[in-house]
Amino acid sequence: MYEKDYLMRQILQFVEALTKTRIQEERELDPLDSARSIEDAFSRATDLDGPAMLSLAPESMASVLDVSGVEPRIVRYLAHGLLLESVYLQQGGENQLADLRAAQARALASRYGIGLPDDPADFSALESAALRECGQEGR
Numbered sequence: 527m528y529e530k531d532y533l534m535r536q537i538l539q540f541v542e543a544l545t546k547t548r549i550q551e552e553r554e555l556d557p558l559d560s561a562r563s564i565e566d567a568f569s570r571a572t573d574l575d576g577p578a579m580l581s582l583a584p585e586s587m588a589s590v591l592d593v594s595g596v597e598p599r600i601v602r603y604l605a606h607g608l609l610l611e612s613v614y615l616q617q618g619g620e621n622q623l624a625d626l627r628a629a630q631a632r633a634l635a636s637r638y639g640i641g642l643p644d645d646p647a648d649f650s651a652l653e654s655a656a657l658r659e660c661g662q663e664g665r
Contacts (some may be wrong), residue, residue: 536571540603543567544610544649557617564611568604572596584626584633591634598638605634610646 544567547560569576574594579587591601608631615624635642 536597536600537603540567540571540600540607541649544603544607547610547614548647548649557614558620561611561614561618561620564607564614568607571600571604580627580630582630584629587630588633588637592637601634601638602640605631605638605640605642606646606649608634609642613646 543563547563565576565580568580572579572591572594574590574596579590582590591604596604608627612624612627612631615621615627631642634640
């Protein structure tokens, strides 16, 4: 029971962090601040050393998450968040880092069999998945 509550809290916190970055974008705030917000949420969601994880090559990141015990249902949100962060980084002129984040997102998606959205700013699939998982957990 506690594990399920913890999982749901992680998912909801990550979706909330992504939503906040969208609000920052709509208010035309610094896209690099939005990127940092996603990195902070990544660290909290994985309970791992976020900066170290985010510095890894894409396949290495996927491997470490796979063996570290990160809940597979969380990885969907992490991959989406990394893809969204790549957009913010590109907007902020950090093209090389943006390419790394997009590649990390694709590596996670490949490793876990997750589909990534065409538009990372579209949260409808994430929100639907979160609602389904909340409904399943509540049963």
